[in-house]
Amino acid sequence: GAVVSQHPSWVICKSGTSVKIECRSLDFQATTMFWYRQFPKQSLMLMATSNEGSKATYEQGVEKDKFLINHASLTLSTLTVTSAHPEDSSFYICSARALSMGLPEQFFGPGTRLTVL
Amino acid sequence: GQNIDQPTEMTATEGAIVQINCTYQTSGFNGLFWYQQHAGEAPTFLSYNVLDGLEEKGRFSSFLSRSKGYSYLLLKELQMKDSASYLCAVMDSNYQLIWGAGTKLIIKP
Numbered sequence: 001g002a003v004v005s006q007h008p009s010w011v012i013c014k015s016g017t018s019v020k021i022e023c024r025s026l027d028f029q030a031t032t033m034f035w036y037r038q039f040p041k042q043s044l045m046l047m048a049t050s051n052e053g054s055k056a057t058y059e060q061g062v063e064k065d066k067f068l069i070n071h072a073s074l075t076l077s078t079l080t081v082t083s084a085h086p087e088d089s090s091f092y093i094c095s096a097r098a099l100s101m102g103l104p105e106q107f108f109g110p111g112t113r114l115t116v117l
Numbered sequence: 118g119q120n121i122d123q124p125t126e127m128t129a130t131e132g133a134i135v136q137i138n139c140t141y142q143t144s145g146f147n148g149l150f151w152y153q154q155h156a157g158e159a160p161t162f163l164s165y166n167v168l169d170g171l172e173e174k175g176r177f178s179s180f181l182s183r184s185k186g187y188s189y190l191l192l193k194e195l196q197m198k199d200s201a202s203y204l205c206a207v208m209d210s211n212y213q214l215i216w217g218a219g220t221k222l223i224i225k226p
Contacts, residue, residue, distance in 0.1 A: 108159040
């Protein structure tokens, strides 16, 4: 149980385009999902906390207009990188808490590797 | 401020034992997590400690001392596949995870 999927696994796009990444909890309902970014050889950086049915809470320094987060249902959250630039190239990972299953840990999706040309 | 400290890199020999330490200072405490992350992959959950003491799970054990703000992850009978980064994370009073920078573990034959 507690499986999180992410789509796509990798994406290459041109500078200036927008990219949408989906995060789904497959076998549990996730009222809270988290979006992380990880640059090579660096630790995870929390970008935002996504709550179902409400606006996401962004970490300091993360542009909410550039990284649009939507959490429309208890099993789906999306991250849209708008007007992507090469410096946005990174490994984007989502996670979800399965508190409804009595589990305190966050379960991670497999990640999406974004390369902006 | 909130702070998680763990060594940047450690090296160990296949078949040996290694202990990865983590110290923390956070606003509140709702548990400490250890995750394993192989290069290019997402983290996978290893252990969760919320009470003092040792939790054993196969070759991996995790220890917590809340009074000392200290935890360690113990890996026994090291295998080459254990080469990865090990992330320590503490859940604070707001149930947010505060992440350490990770310890890169290199296993040599």
